[in-house]
Amino acid sequence: MKRKLVAALLVCAMCTSLAACGGGGDSGGDSGYRDEINIAVDVDAETYNPILTNNTTGNRVGQLIFNGLVRLDEEQVAVPALAEDWDISEDGLTYTFYLREGVTFHDGSEFTSADVKYTFDEILNEENNAPYRNRYVAITDISCPDDLTVVFTLDSANSALMAYMDLGIIPEGAMDDAASFGTAPVGTGPYAVDSYTLNSETVLKANEDYWEGDPATETINVYVINDNSTRLASLESGDVDFVCSPLTASDLELVENNDELVMNDVPGLGFTYMGFNVTDPVIGDLAVRQAIAYMTDKQNISDVIYSGMDTPGKTPVLSSSWAYDESLTDYEYDTAKAEAVLDEAGWVDSDGDGIRDKDGTPLAFTVSTHSDDTSRFQVAEYIQNQLNGIGMDVDVEVTEWASFSEALTQRSLQVWIAGWLNQLDPDRMYDMFYSDGASNYGNFSDPEIDAALNAGRATADEAERAAQYQFIAQSVTDNVWYNVLVEQAYISIHDKDLEGYTVYPSGSIYTLWQAKIAD
Known part of the structure; x- marks a missing residue:
C-alpha cells in the first residue's frame, strides 16, 4: 500500500509540474500554431535503442526518432522509407534494397548501406540478447555492393520478413555503448532526442534536415504518467494534448461528451x-x-x-x-x-x-x-x-x-x-x-x-x-x-485543435510528425 501511495503522489506531483510549466505550450508566433505538442504515455521507454527496446513506449516514440527500410501504413502494408524500392527473388531467398540518397542522421553523419548492415548484424548478434532476434534468423548474409544498395541472403524463405523491415536503423558503432545510446539515441527520423529523464519525460526536437520534409511542430514533449485515470485527467485539464491506449474503459465516459476533445476508437x-x-x-x-x-x-x-x-x-x-x-x-x-x-x-x-x-x-x-x-x-x-x-x-x-x-x-x-x-x-x-x-x-x-x-x-x-x-x-x-x-x-484521444494526426490500428504515433495544434 505504501508503494502505491508513493506512486500516486509522484504522479500527482508530475501533473502539478506540467500545469506549472504551462503544459499547453507556447504560441507558435505568427504561424497560428503552437510550437509544441505534449503527449502522455503509460510507461517509461527504458531504452530507445531499437535493437533492445521491448515495450510500447520504446516502440511508439521510437518511430519518431528512427526510420526503418520500410514503414507499415494504415493497412499494415510495407511502403518505402529509407529504402526507395526493393526486389525479392522468386525463391524468396534474396532481398535487395535500394536506399534513399542524401539522408543524414541527427548528428549530421551520412546514412549509408553500412549502417543498415551494422543494424541487422547487431540484432542478430546473440551477445546482444535482442528481444526480437528470432524475426531475422533466416538472414545468413548481408552485403553492400555500394553505399545505396543492401542485399540480404536468407537460408530459408520468410513470408513475414517485410513486416519486420521497419526496424529502426542505427549508425555504425552505436552498440559500442548500447546503454548510453538508448537514452541519447541518434536516428534519421523526424525528431531527435533533446533530453531524457528516467520515468519522467523525453523532449523531442524537430529534425530540420529530415528527408521527408520539415516536421509540423518544433517540439514534442513525452511525459510518463503511469496511472490511466491520471493520464486522462491530464488531457482533460489541458496539461497534455494526446493520450492513447492503454486506457481504463470506465474513464472514457468522462470524455465522450467533451467538445474540447476528439476520441478515436478502432479495433x-x-x-x-x-x-x-x-x-x-x-x-x-x-x-x-x-x-x-x-x-x-x-x-x-x-x-x-x-x-x-x-x-x-x-x-x-x-x-x-x-x-x-x-x-x-x-x-x-x-x-x-x-x-x-x-x-x-x-x-x-x-x-x-x-x-x-x-x-x-x-x-x-x-x-x-x-x-x-x-x-x-x-x-x-x-x-x-x-x-x-x-x-x-x-x-x-x-x-x-x-x-x-x-x-x-x-x-x-x-x-x-x-x-x-x-x-x-x-x-x-x-x-x-x-x-x-x-x-x-x-x-x-x-x-x-x-x-x-x-x-x-x-x-x-x-x-x-x-x-x-x-x-x-x-x-x-x-x-x-x-x-x-x-x-x-485501440483508442487515442486528443485536443480538438490537433490537425494532421492519422489513426493507425497498430497504435503507431508516427504521423504526429505531421501534426500541429492551432494556437
Missing part, C-alpha cells in the same frame, strides 16, 4: 492474456491450467471491466486476422467442468482446510500483473476470487512495469496477465511460442508447434500459412499456454 491489433509457466510444479499440470480456463468468464470481463471496449478473446490469432477461422475454439466458462477436471487429476481437499492439494502439494500460486494498467489489476482480482471459490489458493502480485517486465524476461512468474500489441502478422507467435523464442516467458516447448511456426514462414501461400497458424493457435489454447482474455481496441 486494435493486440490482445490481453493470462500466461502460464509450464515448468512450475503446480502450473505445469495441464488440469490446473484447464480449470483456470474454465473459470474465466471472458464475456463478463469484457462487459464489466472493459465496458465492452475490448471484446472477448479466443486464441492468439485475432478475429480480424486473415489467418483466423471461425472453427477455432477455446474453453467455455463452466464451473462444473473446472471442478471435475481437478477432481479427476487428483487435486482434492484431502485435509478439509478448503484448499485442494495433491501428493502433499497445495494448489497455490500467484497471479502477477503490473500497476500501470488498472484494468489488468481488476482482472487479476476477479480471477483470484473465481479460483479461490473452487479451492485454489491464489495470491495477486502487482508491481510497477519495470519490475514486472524484468520478472517476465527472467521467466520467474507462475501466472501473469499482460498484453501483446502489433500483431501485424500471425508470425508474431514465433517470439511467444517457439522453443527458444525470446518472448517465450512460459518455457513452452513442442516440436510440432516449432515445425508449424517454421512452415508458416517458409511458404508464401496464404492458405497454407493460415492452416499452420490455426494449428498453432488451437494447440496453444487447448494446452492453455495462453488464456486469451480480450481482443484490444
Whole structure:
C-alpha cells in the first residue's frame, strides 16, 4: 500500500509540474500554431535503442526518432522509407534494397548501406540478447555492393520478413555503448532526442534536415504518467494534448461528451492474456491450467471491466486476422467442468482446510500483473476470487512495469496477465511460442508447434500459412499456454485543435510528425 501511495503522489506531483510549466505550450508566433505538442504515455521507454527496446513506449516514440527500410501504413502494408524500392527473388531467398540518397542522421553523419548492415548484424548478434532476434534468423548474409544498395541472403524463405523491415536503423558503432545510446539515441527520423529523464519525460526536437520534409511542430514533449485515470485527467485539464491506449474503459465516459476533445476508437491489433509457466510444479499440470480456463468468464470481463471496449478473446490469432477461422475454439466458462477436471487429476481437499492439494502439494500460486494498467489489476482480482471459490489458493502480485517486465524476461512468474500489441502478422507467435523464442516467458516447448511456426514462414501461400497458424493457435489454447482474455481496441484521444494526426490500428504515433495544434 505504501508503494502505491508513493506512486500516486509522484504522479500527482508530475501533473502539478506540467500545469506549472504551462503544459499547453507556447504560441507558435505568427504561424497560428503552437510550437509544441505534449503527449502522455503509460510507461517509461527504458531504452530507445531499437535493437533492445521491448515495450510500447520504446516502440511508439521510437518511430519518431528512427526510420526503418520500410514503414507499415494504415493497412499494415510495407511502403518505402529509407529504402526507395526493393526486389525479392522468386525463391524468396534474396532481398535487395535500394536506399534513399542524401539522408543524414541527427548528428549530421551520412546514412549509408553500412549502417543498415551494422543494424541487422547487431540484432542478430546473440551477445546482444535482442528481444526480437528470432524475426531475422533466416538472414545468413548481408552485403553492400555500394553505399545505396543492401542485399540480404536468407537460408530459408520468410513470408513475414517485410513486416519486420521497419526496424529502426542505427549508425555504425552505436552498440559500442548500447546503454548510453538508448537514452541519447541518434536516428534519421523526424525528431531527435533533446533530453531524457528516467520515468519522467523525453523532449523531442524537430529534425530540420529530415528527408521527408520539415516536421509540423518544433517540439514534442513525452511525459510518463503511469496511472490511466491520471493520464486522462491530464488531457482533460489541458496539461497534455494526446493520450492513447492503454486506457481504463470506465474513464472514457468522462470524455465522450467533451467538445474540447476528439476520441478515436478502432479495433486494435493486440490482445490481453493470462500466461502460464509450464515448468512450475503446480502450473505445469495441464488440469490446473484447464480449470483456470474454465473459470474465466471472458464475456463478463469484457462487459464489466472493459465496458465492452475490448471484446472477448479466443486464441492468439485475432478475429480480424486473415489467418483466423471461425472453427477455432477455446474453453467455455463452466464451473462444473473446472471442478471435475481437478477432481479427476487428483487435486482434492484431502485435509478439509478448503484448499485442494495433491501428493502433499497445495494448489497455490500467484497471479502477477503490473500497476500501470488498472484494468489488468481488476482482472487479476476477479480471477483470484473465481479460483479461490473452487479451492485454489491464489495470491495477486502487482508491481510497477519495470519490475514486472524484468520478472517476465527472467521467466520467474507462475501466472501473469499482460498484453501483446502489433500483431501485424500471425508470425508474431514465433517470439511467444517457439522453443527458444525470446518472448517465450512460459518455457513452452513442442516440436510440432516449432515445425508449424517454421512452415508458416517458409511458404508464401496464404492458405497454407493460415492452416499452420490455426494449428498453432488451437494447440496453444487447448494446452492453455495462453488464456486469451480480450481482443484490444485501440483508442487515442486528443485536443480538438490537433490537425494532421492519422489513426493507425497498430497504435503507431508516427504521423504526429505531421501534426500541429492551432494556437
